[in-house]
Amino acid sequence: MQLSMLRAKIHGAIVTEANLHYQGSITIDKDLLEKTGIHLNEKVDIFNMDNGERFSTYVIEGASGEICLNGAAARKVLVGDRVIIVAYGLVEEHEAANVEPRIVHISPDDRDNRVLVGA
Numbered sequence: 001m002q003l004s005m006l007r008a009k010i011h012g013a014i015v016t017e018a019n020l021h022y023q024g025s026i027t028i029d030k031d032l033l034e035k036t037g038i039h040l041n042e043k044v045d046i047f048n049m050d051n052g053e054r055f056s057t058y059v060i061e062g063a064s065g066e067i068c069l070n071g072a073a074a075r076k077v078l079v080g081d082r083v084i085i086v087a088y089g090l091v092e093e094h095e096a097a098n099v100e101p102r103i104v105h106i107s108p109d110d111r112d113n114r115v116l117v118g119a
Contacts, residue, residue: 009086017069036087041059
């Protein structure tokens with residue numbers, strides 16, 4: 001049996017833009033993608049910490065500090081909302097105990113979406 005396990009998380013990112021007139025996706029700061037191992041075009045779930053919305057989309061690379069919801073997902077957020085972005089991976093059941101997700105926390109006072117040091 002395979003289990004879907006958390007493998008990467010960006011916790012508390014601040015939405016910097018919502019672009020309704022785009023085909024769809026989430027644009028994420030390149031540095032955050034590298035730190036978490038989230039890949040371009042990978043499916044991710046987004047949880048809006050401010051309004052409770054939960055939805056899925058795919059990833060495109062963005063500029064420094066950028067977290068932008070595009071297309072229909074733009075209706076699920078407001079600029080300034082805090083979101084959690086998660087990616088999952090499939091593992092065999094016997095491997096589940098060894099999964100160690102790569103998690104970054106965003107500084108709560110930083111509008112540039114920088115990683116919280118020491119978290």
